[in-house]
Amino acid sequence: MRFFALLLASSLFATEYKIKPGEDPQAVLDNAAPGDKLTFLPGLHQHGLTKHRAILYVDKSVEIELMAGATLKLADDFCKLEKSGEITTDQDAGKKLDDLEIGGDYDLSGVREFTIITDSEGKDGKPDTFAWGDKFGDTSHKRTPITGDWQELSRGVKVKFGSKTGHNVRSVWYVSYDGPEAYGIRIGHGRQPEAISGVRITGKGTIDMNASHNLQPGFLVKNINACVLIHITMTDTNRSVMAYGEHTGKFLPGGKVGPGESFDAENITVQFTRTINPNGSGYLLGHPSFRGNLRNFRCNFNYMETKTTSIEPNFNLDGYEVIGNVIKSDGEAIHCWRHSQNGVIADNLRVGDNTFKPVILSGAPKGWEPPMPPDAKNNLNAMGSRVSGPIKSLDPKPFGRRLLVSDYVGGKVAIVSADGRIEWSTPAEHPQDSWLLPNGNVLFSHVHGAKEVKPDKSITWEYVADAKVEIQGCQPLADGRVLVVECGPGRLLEIGRDGKIAKEIKVPLTTTKTHEQMRGCRKTADGRYLVSAKGDRAVLELSADGKLLRTQPVEGDVHDVRELANGNWLIALGEGAGVVEIDRSGKTVWNVGRNEIKDNPLFLSSSVERLANGNTILMNWLGHGHLGATAQIFEIDAQKQLVRQFTDHRQFTSINHIQVLE
Structure with a gap:
C-alpha cells in the first residue's frame, strides 16, 4: 500500500x-x-x-x-480537442453485458458526450435495441437494433456491441470526445x-x-x-481539488475490484482556500474510476463558488470532515455520491440560493452501494429560515487549563491558553510526546526523531533516526538525556546532548510490524522502564539494565502508561477499550469504558494523566474515521463525571498527547 x-x-x-x-x-x-x-x-x-x-x-x-x-x-x-473518445461505463453497475466498443473517425466538431442506453431486450430471435444521442442525456434516436457489427451514430462516430442479445434494459454508456x-x-x-x-x-x-x-x-x-492547493485561489478549471487512491486490479461492477495492489491516499487537509470556478466544480473526494482508498480527509473553512457540485464525498472515502465551509453553488452544495463512510458534515453555510435547496444530498447510481449517512449537524441554507437568519460556526469549547498539545494528524505541537487561544506552535510530522521544559523550550518526538526547540522555534537539540524506523515517544530525563521510543528494531534509546546514543535497551517484543510495536514509554525515578507494547497488548516493566520484570496483559492496543504514587499503573488502552487502573497484583481498581462519558464516546484513548486533585484527563484520538466527531480531551472525576472538555476542530485534528501546564 x-x-x-x-x-x-x-x-x-x-x-x-x-x-x-x-x-x-x-x-x-x-x-x-x-x-x-x-x-x-x-x-x-x-x-x-x-x-x-x-x-x-x-x-x-x-x-x-x-x-x-x-x-x-x-x-x-x-490542450486541444482530440479525435480519440473515451467510454464511461461506471455510472451504471447493473449491466449484464459491458461489451461496447467505439470507432470511426470523429469529425472534431466540438466537445461531445454521446449517450447510449439499451431500451429493449430482444425476444423470439430478435436483437436487443438501444437509444442514443450526441449530447449528455439525449436519447432521441430510439429502438436501434444491435447488429453486432459497427454501427454509425453521427459526426463520424461508430459503435459496436460484442453481442446482439443478453443486455438488460437501462444499461448506460457515455462516450466523450474532448481535450486531454x-x-x-x-x-x-x-x-x-x-x-x-x-x-x-x-x-x-x-x-x-x-x-x-x-x-x-x-x-x-x-x-x-484539477488543482490541489492550500491557501490559494483556484479558478477556471473542471475541479479545483481532487484526491483519490488507485488500484491495479480489474474493475468489477458496483465498485468492486479483482486482485491487485491498492495505492492509497491518507491524511490530507484542505482548509482556508478559495475556489472561484463559475463554470466547473469544486472538490472530488474519491473516484469510481481509480478505486484505491482515500482516508482521513479534512475539507474545512473554505469559500467556494461553483456552477455544479461544490464538495463531493465519493467512492472509497473513509473518515472525512466537511466543516465550516461557505458555499455558493448553482448545483449541489455537498453531494455524497456512492459509498463513503465515517464522515462528519457540520456548520456549513449555503449562500446565494433563494430556492431553498438543501445543503446535503446523498445517493448512488444503480448497482452501487449508497453512502453511509454522515454525522450531520448545523448545516443551513442562509435563506432556509427567515426566522433565524444566517448562522455562525460553532465556537470552540476551551478547556479552562493551559495545555501543551501534540496534534498527530494536524502536524503540529502547540501551547493553548486556558481560554482556547493558540499561544505558540511549531510544525511536527506525526508528533507523539511533547514536554515544556523548565528552560522554556519544548521537547517533542516526531516520526523521524526528536527535537528541542526554543520559543523562537530555532532548534537547540535534535536526534535524527534512521529512515527505516519510527519514533513513537520521548521523555526528558533528570541527567539531561532524552529517552526515545524506537519502533522497528524495538528499542528504548537514551540520547545524550550530543545527539548520539548513550544507552540502548532492547525491548522483548513479539510484534515485528514497525508501526504496531510501541507507543508511550516512561523511565521511572528509580530507573525502571514502563513500555506500552501496543501490538503485544501488554505493559512491560524492565529493569535499569533491560531485564524483564513484569508483563501485564491488557484488553487493548495500549498507547500510554503512567505509574501513580501508590504504585498502580494508569493505562490508556487505545482503540475502543478506554482506560484502566491496575494495582501491583494485576487487579483492576478503576476503569473508564468507551461509552461511559455521556455523549462523548472514547474512540481511541491515546494518553492519560492523573491530576493531584484525583481527577483524570483522557486524550480521545479521533483518527480512523472519527475526525471531528466529538471532544478531543476530557477531564473526569473519580465517579467518571465530566468536569470539563476541550473541543476545537478548527485548529486541531487528532490530539494524542498533552501536558497540563497549569
Whole structure:
C-alpha cells in the first residue's frame, strides 16, 4: 500500500528557491532537495504541461509558496480537442453485458458526450435495441437494433456491441470526445513506488487552469483537470481539488475490484482556500474510476463558488470532515455520491440560493452501494429560515487549563491558553510526546526523531533516526538525556546532548510490524522502564539494565502508561477499550469504558494523566474515521463525571498527547 500526505504548515527548510516569472519551476523542483522551499514571486508564471501532465509535478517533500500577486497559469491553446473518445461505463453497475466498443473517425466538431442506453431486450430471435444521442442525456434516436457489427451514430462516430442479445434494459454508456487532462500542481502520479509525504503548499496567489483558452476533458471521463492547493485561489478549471487512491486490479461492477495492489491516499487537509470556478466544480473526494482508498480527509473553512457540485464525498472515502465551509453553488452544495463512510458534515453555510435547496444530498447510481449517512449537524441554507437568519460556526469549547498539545494528524505541537487561544506552535510530522521544559523550550518526538526547540522555534537539540524506523515517544530525563521510543528494531534509546546514543535497551517484543510495536514509554525515578507494547497488548516493566520484570496483559492496543504514587499503573488502552487502573497484583481498581462519558464516546484513548486533585484527563484520538466527531480531551472525576472538555476542530485534528501546564 502506498499513500501521500498533503499537510498545511510552515516548515524549516534547507534552501529557498525564488522563482521569477518566466523561469521553469519544474526544473527548479527537480534540482531541489527534500525539505527545500520554492517561492513563486509576484507576476504571471505561464507554462505548458511537464511531467504527468502537470505544470508542476511534485515527487518529494518540499514547501511551495505562491506569493500574493503570483499566478501559476496554463499556457494558451496547450490542450486541444482530440479525435480519440473515451467510454464511461461506471455510472451504471447493473449491466449484464459491458461489451461496447467505439470507432470511426470523429469529425472534431466540438466537445461531445454521446449517450447510449439499451431500451429493449430482444425476444423470439430478435436483437436487443438501444437509444442514443450526441449530447449528455439525449436519447432521441430510439429502438436501434444491435447488429453486432459497427454501427454509425453521427459526426463520424461508430459503435459496436460484442453481442446482439443478453443486455438488460437501462444499461448506460457515455462516450466523450474532448481535450486531454491537465493539472496545476500534482503530488504523485498515483502509482509511485515510494510514499510522498510532508508536501506543503501555501500562499495567497492564484492557480489558473485557463479553461477559457484550452479544451478541457468532459465531466464524465476518468481524468479531469484539477488543482490541489492550500491557501490559494483556484479558478477556471473542471475541479479545483481532487484526491483519490488507485488500484491495479480489474474493475468489477458496483465498485468492486479483482486482485491487485491498492495505492492509497491518507491524511490530507484542505482548509482556508478559495475556489472561484463559475463554470466547473469544486472538490472530488474519491473516484469510481481509480478505486484505491482515500482516508482521513479534512475539507474545512473554505469559500467556494461553483456552477455544479461544490464538495463531493465519493467512492472509497473513509473518515472525512466537511466543516465550516461557505458555499455558493448553482448545483449541489455537498453531494455524497456512492459509498463513503465515517464522515462528519457540520456548520456549513449555503449562500446565494433563494430556492431553498438543501445543503446535503446523498445517493448512488444503480448497482452501487449508497453512502453511509454522515454525522450531520448545523448545516443551513442562509435563506432556509427567515426566522433565524444566517448562522455562525460553532465556537470552540476551551478547556479552562493551559495545555501543551501534540496534534498527530494536524502536524503540529502547540501551547493553548486556558481560554482556547493558540499561544505558540511549531510544525511536527506525526508528533507523539511533547514536554515544556523548565528552560522554556519544548521537547517533542516526531516520526523521524526528536527535537528541542526554543520559543523562537530555532532548534537547540535534535536526534535524527534512521529512515527505516519510527519514533513513537520521548521523555526528558533528570541527567539531561532524552529517552526515545524506537519502533522497528524495538528499542528504548537514551540520547545524550550530543545527539548520539548513550544507552540502548532492547525491548522483548513479539510484534515485528514497525508501526504496531510501541507507543508511550516512561523511565521511572528509580530507573525502571514502563513500555506500552501496543501490538503485544501488554505493559512491560524492565529493569535499569533491560531485564524483564513484569508483563501485564491488557484488553487493548495500549498507547500510554503512567505509574501513580501508590504504585498502580494508569493505562490508556487505545482503540475502543478506554482506560484502566491496575494495582501491583494485576487487579483492576478503576476503569473508564468507551461509552461511559455521556455523549462523548472514547474512540481511541491515546494518553492519560492523573491530576493531584484525583481527577483524570483522557486524550480521545479521533483518527480512523472519527475526525471531528466529538471532544478531543476530557477531564473526569473519580465517579467518571465530566468536569470539563476541550473541543476545537478548527485548529486541531487528532490530539494524542498533552501536558497540563497549569
